[in-house]
Amino acid sequence: MLNICTSGVLAATSIQTSSVFWSVTNLIVLGLLSIGNAALWVTYVNWTHSFPQRCSTLQKLRIVHDFFVVLVPVVLVFWLGIAGPGLLFGGSWENLNPWMWGLVGFCSIGLAKLLVQTIRYQLRQSPSTMVVTESRVEEISNRTNSSLVSSGKYQRLARLPGNEQLRVEFNEKTFHLGGLPEELEELTILHISDWHFLGTITKEFFVEVCEIISNDSVDLVCFTGDLIDSQPLTDWIPDTLGKLTGRLGNYFILGNHDWYQEPASIRKAITDLNWVDVSSRTVMLDVDGSRLEIGGDETPWMGEEPKFSTAADFKLLLAHTPDRFSSAKQQRVNLVLSGHNHGGQVQLPIIGPLYSPSRHDTKYASGLFDEPPSMMHVSRGLAGRHPLRIRCLPEVTRITLHGERHSS
């Protein structure tokens, strides 16, 4: 009799333990599905932000993202976990109806996409055609006694503990390019991008950065768009961009954030300082007898794709968004300089960047991409409308061109 009672209690305990185990497992699965859902909505934001939409439209699209990122986990817990099949209370997946399976399938696609993205991030390697010869990080606030964050918009974000917005990485990179004319050997390019003058990060930050980079001599200075986020701050241009000089000139294009402001007056403020606006066109330079052609592409927001000449010995394209890479390859552009994606601004451990306003999602968030016949350098930029940087430092890069590297 005692034996029967003991085995009955043991069986009941075992059933209870098994039920708790499956409830916890299902809770974890619902959590993973919620992450998958969020990943798909992030992709939606990245994709929609790659098109020419006004700020107000983009804001509405982001509200849709916020709504579904929050709503779907609640639906998963209440619809699948508590009500319906009651997955959190010992229910079975066999009891899901077709609509529920549809939601699970949607979230699973997002989870699979995140997994692929993570694997790609983990396996990423800089092309052998690039050598980082120097990389130093400078805390710009150490150079001045005044605060570099004002009381402007997003100031709380800028002051968030762990935010690395004021730590700038100064890079020296050497690119080995096949077909580089001898006359362009050791040509140096200062690549700067995405300064986003909004006012929250003060003018002094940009002045200090310019003081650092103006000490190095370069052949070309190239700015790849997104300078102004607040029209009155075009006043800052003479004390910042105006302090930089390339031996063969300074070249620029504008970006989508300049398009939100008054691009014509921004262009005028920069060209008044003898910078060359290469938007929708190309200019040909004679460098010791070699023809270096520089073009600018502000599409899809402004202008049109520049048409390169077949007579050029080397083609350099400034394109605000890396999405223009495929079209640059069709024109056999040798080197594309780009920005726009800011490296994602926040790079998660293991997973990497999430938000990157591109049709290619995070593929071209930042770095060098060697896809013959073209190479593309995507700068993480120096700032952003939202002044937040985590594991993704603001960047200024000085590039030196070399001919193809031969293995010894």
Ligand SMILES: [Fe+2]
């Ligand atoms: Fe930008």
